[in-house]
Amino acid sequence: MTPDLFGDENQTWSEALCPGAVVLRGLAMPDEAALLAALDDIAAAAPFRHMVTPGGFCMSVAMTNCGAYGWVSDRGGYRYDAADPDSGRRWPRMPDVFLRLATDAAARAGFDGFAPDACLVNRYAPGARLSLHQDKNERDLGQPIVSVSLGLPALFLFGGSRRDDKPARVPLTHGDVVVWGGPARLRYHGVMPLKDGLHPLVGGYRINLTFRKAA
């Protein structure tokens, strides 16, 4: 199934057209205040930073992590590391409110037993973007990806298994959760440059929580 079949820009995808991928719109967040407070605690312990790609470019998205493992990038490549390279300390533990949200969303998307040990926290300021890429540094590709959107809206690009497959354009906003796994696990994805705005709870940013089973 190719992403072309999704059709027009504003058309939402469906499980029927994209096996293994689900968008949960406005997922109920039982304790949104606790979620955002936990986010602040993580950023205080492991500050957002702009990582460098193997090509030597500074990423526009600012990142931090929580959980047993964190995704890091430098001139040596991409990898998961139990320690924050900036501090040498372990990443902050994954808050229970994060874990519940991720496992509930995965279960609702048909992936029972998801037990993430890594949560990459991406912060998009206006103009920040992520070019098309695959998540393939995880040990067990049988485990899905759970992506939680907070704050400003963004246009998510969901492509095929080849870089030159035309991506579907999926608008995502605060409270949306995308889950992909199984046949969709290695699909290319990215985010268009963020537009300016102000979210009442999050401010002038989009925050994305990406849950993975890294090890």
Added chain:
DNA sequence: TAGTCGCT
């Protein structure tokens, strides 16, 4: 190619 840049 988790990048950027330049030309059609």
Added chain:
DNA sequence: ACAT
């Protein structure tokens, strides 16, 4: 295309 470029360069990692």
